[in-house]
Amino acid sequence: MWFKNLKIFTLTSPLSLDDDTFEQQLSEQIFRPCGNQDIASAGWVSPITGGASLFHAGDGRYLLSLKKQERVLPAAVVNAELEERVQKIEADTGAPVSKKAKQDLKQEITQEFLPKAFTRDSYTFGFISPKDNLVIVDSSSDGKVEAFLATLRKCLGSLPVVPLARRSLSADLTLWLSQDQTPADIELLEEAEFKSPDEDGAVIRCKNQPLDTDEIRLHLDAGKLVQKLAIEWDETLSAIVQEDLAIKRLKFTDVIKDQNDDIPKDEQAARLDADFCLMSAEVIRFVQALDKAFELSED
Template sequence: MWFKNLKLYAITQDMDFKEQDFEDKLAEFKFRPCGSQELATMGWASPFNQGETLIHATAGRIWLTLKKQERILPAVVVNAELADKVALIETETGSPVGKKAQQDMKQEIIHRLLPQAFTKNSYTHGFISTQDHLVVVDSSADGKAEAFLAMLRKAIGSLPVVPLARHSVHADLTSWLKDDSAPTDISILEEAELKALEEDGAIIRCKNQDLYSEEITHHLEAGKSVQKIAVEWNETLTAIIQEDLSIKRLKFTDVIREQNDDIPKDQMLARLDANFALMSGEVVRFAKRLKEIFKLDDEKVS
């Protein structure tokens, strides 16, 4: 299990719970498939995508998986059937069909077609490390991360968390380029996004570009700020760091990924466990390093 994106949250109060109690609470919100008239359902599922267990714990870090199922009923299908029905009625009666009547017919069509609609499953993974006061969600979208936290809060009753960074770090990212001040364990790669500070300011997206080139320097001198930047950290991972400290396109280097290659491929659960332990350990180390780099412990929790 290798996360691809990181939404990082700091736990602001001590949390102490037994793993079995935690799983019992999640079980009350276990995933169930959509009913015939439900557009979507959401609940906790096995991290291994098999078996009954809803958590997997390794080295004090608890892996959770939120599963969502949606019925796929394309609007174009509903609207086409509605148009045919409206046209038939208007032909037979010679009178136009009002908006309220059309809306009622549309709901009838949805009600009839919904049980026949295909379903799509999606998964949001995350883990909690109470000893490190950290919650990590593998998502590039704020909405999915917030849904994960909301379901977790609903299950366990309380989840005192705030974003790891509660202010933009764009000034720090900009100084890495402008002042050549990136930390020694951070290597700047060849991708970034720069933006003028005005609300409708110009945006410059760079790829395969030397970020210390004269061209980029001119943009920085003109007042543009770094919103995203590609980095390599400690020779163990590469990622895009965003100004809100979201991490996207996370990739672990072979130095990390090859450490569990001695586990036979047919021992799937053992490999998943080992990979999660390895991956989550590196994510925690990276998050702690980000806190140091951006001095996040200096922020006051209101």
């Protein structure tokens, strides 16, 4: 249970969760497989394989898993069937099929093929930390994040959250690099993305490139701003920090992950609990360090 991406939200008012009540609330949006005519279905499942509860609690934090099931119906298959039927109708009637009739026929084919289509499952994990007023979702997709929050909001009745960063951090990241103003616990790695503020919006991406070279300095002197920056934090994790504070390619060091190696692999529930408690605690520490570095709580 190690997150790979972070979308960070702060609760604007305290959230109190009672375990029994929370379980009941989540059950109102429990996952149900796609019906014959459903294109997609989404709902909560246990974050532990085979678990009975729709959440896992550890150290006052709540881990959730939103499952989405989609029917895979390739457009090429529908369009090929549509073309074949249109040709037959036109051959039989001697008249062209209208655009409206084609749309209706396409919808009919889609409904006919849906029950036979394969399904594809995906999962979005996230956790709530009421004591830290944080909701954190493991996804790089804005759509998946919004679906997670919207489903949770529907269960709770309300979910007063806003992004932790409500302004662009591009200028801050640029200062880290150009003025050597990186916080003491953050080390810059060899990857970054720069964007020109001009109308052309030229973008420069570099990887495996030291960031203290004359080549990088030329981009900064030309007024380009940092959009993404690879960092290592507190010898605990590495990640890409984006100007909107989205965290991508999150990787925890072995120093952290090895702390739970004494738990037998066959004790899956115990291992997940330990991994979640450890991972979420480090994520919270990291988020709080970013909050302080960017002075977000003071905005």
